[in-house]
Amino acid sequence: MGLDLSGKQYRKVPYEEKEALLEEVKEDLRFGDYMYGCYDCGICVAACPSARFYDFSPRKIAQSVAREDVDLFYVFLNDSVWDCSQCFSCDRCPRQNSPGGLITLMREVAVKHGLASAQEALEGYGRVVYKIMSTGTQVSPDMLQANAFPDWGPHVKDIAENLDVWRKALPPETLHTTEASWKVDEKTLIELYLIWHATGVMDMIKEVDEGLFMILQDVMEERLEDAGYDVTFD
């Protein structure tokens, strides 16, 4: 089913509430570099991989913001921004807009305000977020399970069974680990935790996934305390 642009589905959300979210996007320091003006040429949609699979249009999203169409913006904020793969192919815009960048800002606002649609969109990513934020590295080898990513093919099962051995066969010693992509230096990890604390990333996590926040809180507070930092997340 196509995206409903009528805004009927959000009629009960007060206009002022939607308007405040649009203002928040526009007030972001990056906004001026991401959104100039749009003349509807469609190059962003033409370049967009997501547009081939979903009823998704970076052009319409950019237009809704350029026009300051509050109701339409709110529809896209909820029902469209998560269809973007953030590949930034749309950056070829002749007006030098960045629809992808604009979507980044919109996602941040959606997460910051704990919109139900954002929570739902991020639900499946709890494990990935946990990995990145606790270990400081991306998807780790031990996530490579045969049942987790069936589209990766049958050989994944063999690799998963002897993961430890495979990893030890890799020359760099920093890769001789299975819980993280590579061994992260303790100091680096501490700094990452402090950055996430100071920049409000943990507050965003709390808005969308309270359970995940509590798990991360335990891990981070303990490690920070061991390193001599008196930091609490709440």
Add this chain to the structure above:
Amino acid sequence: MSDRPILIIGGGPAGLEAARGIADIGFKAVLVEKEGILGGTPVHSSYAALTPDFRPAKEAMAEMAAAVTNNPGVDVRLNSTVTAATGSLGNFEVTLNTADQGEEKISVGAAILATGFQHFDPGRETQQYGYYEFDDVITLVDLEKMLSAGNVVRPSNGEPPKRLCFIQCVGSRDRQIGNEYCSKVCCGVAAKESIEVRKLVPECKVFIFYIDMRMYGYWENEIYWPSQEKYNVNYVKGIATEVIKKGDRLLVRGEDTTMGRPMEVPMDIVVLSVGMEPSKGTIEMGNLFGADLNKYKFIETVGGAINTVATTVEGVFACGAATGPADIEDSISSGSAAAMKAIGALRRAVTT
């Protein structure tokens, strides 16, 4: 060398530049203007600022007029019309009729028709946008007058508008109305006026409903982009089908093709971006000199792309919006071109 002057009919941007050019080169010009003041449509229709440079229209036209009124090479005849013309290149006999002074016959070597255009009357062919029905439906020209006075308000109640829109291509690009051509300037003028409205009434939202925005050359970055990027003017692709009254506001119906859905939006003022048609003077003078008119009744030029001012009559030239839609820059350029071609033709006629 011929001592007969070159006749220029029309004291707008094109005619003023033609007259100045002729005098600058050392020939004599007779400039005939039917109104009592020089400057043409920008002055008579109270344009506020020129497109695209925002220079006050009155000031710019006064500068052009001063260049001919204080010029010994130009004989300016105000309140005058041409009522008869006979002869050929090198020797046209022309009858001038000046208010309160009567008729006078003069001999001229060549003639330049700079008789301009008139704004399309949105009530002429169709009442679809209710120009004569609703006070708050106005034209680009009406808005220019308001901008000149520095007071943009709803004609119906004198209050500043909260939402104002332009509808493009009214009376242009329309087979049913008969004007199939693009009037060239309305996109730029609408963009310019949208900026002026946003400056004057900052709390007013401004929309432009269009088919294509034709912002050629530097108009793109001089008026189009700034209107969007600096003044938040909203461009919506799609032309309104009708304007109706709803309460004390107007309701504009159309298709928002950008979003692919029908559109019904309330407005306080609807500005019709009216295009250009040949002025009465253009049709009359074309006929008087025997110069062919094209299917839209502008004066036909016969030189294609490499001669934009030659008409079907040798020794009779046309410039500015007498030959078709033109902005002020183009009108002035073609005024210069007509001056040059007229002098060239006259010199060749006299020396051979």
